[in-house]
Amino acid sequence: MTTCDDPPPFPPFGVHRSVRVYDSSWCALRRDEVILPSGDLQEYHVLELADAAAVVPLLEDGRVVLVGQYRYPHGHTQWEVPAGRIEAGEDPVRAAWRECREETGYAPARITPLPGFYPTGGISAHYAHLFIGHDCRYEGPATPEPSEQLVTRVFTRGELETLLDEGRFADGFTALALLYWLRTFSRDSSI
């Protein structure tokens, strides 16, 4: 049952001018001049980035496979759920399956959605689709891209809860996907 309405939608800003600052196959940046409700103009930068899919890979025994991955922008290696960009024309569910297989070597038998999110809605319309991958089975070695350095490890639910409570998932996609997944247990057990 819905208990709260969404906020009343504000009318969108008009666009006075839009300058393409940078274009590439990986990302693009534009600088718009938007028309505020007051009529004033204001500069607004927008990063354009392909949408992403991320998945919590569940084994048949309920444990979860995570990837220890090096991230060049901040330099840390951290535990993450498999995730990556959705290719042009690719279905988000298919992208989640593919990323899971490529990064972990495990393939889900079935995929169900979790709530998605805008990671940085203040500067980008980039959207992340989150999923649970059920009954994952090992199919063969991971096949990461050349720039991906990773290891895999299987975690119990209790281990993941401990790591969450210790604040040790610095990757936003991972923390959010695991927290949503854990809520499905509290919901199921409260019925």
Add this chain to the structure above:
Amino acid sequence: MTTCDDPPPFPPFGVHRSVRVYDSSWCALRRDEVILPSGDLQEYHVLELADAAAVVPLLEDGRVVLVGQYRYPHGHTQWEVPAGRIEAGEDPVRAAWRECREETGYAPARITPLPGFYPTGGISAHYAHLFIGHDCRYEGPATPEPSEQLVTRVFTRGELETLLDEGRFADGFTALALLYWLRTFSRDSSI
């Protein structure tokens, strides 16, 4: 008690070349050529963006104040926790307090940390600090920036749980901050 080690840190990529694509006071973009472990070079884009602070504003009766905010990049108006960029030299706690006061009109008496995160660690070192703002009191009208269109509303914990389970917090900062905050209850009640 720690049950899991962090993943073994991979050695960082070397940088063969770094080109500044764009610079502005709001954001910057650079295109690096990184040296992969194989010795091959690979292009890697990095977005530079000031770190952010976001806060769950708790009233003395346990309810939470959220902001209904229009976001130009994706065009939607959505419920969010107060959040914004940390100014140069500003303490993250101070930034959280300031954003709360500016966007809601309420000021926290005390601020405690939640785990922070990298919203888009694949392309940026941009980091978001999350907090709980306790015993918020109304101090006067919100003072948003000209480009911020917003309304405020007070939610009960039950309403927030329903909205989370319906997947209606599309803003990643908000969903993550609320989910971490809610876990503090399950932890406290399990002791």
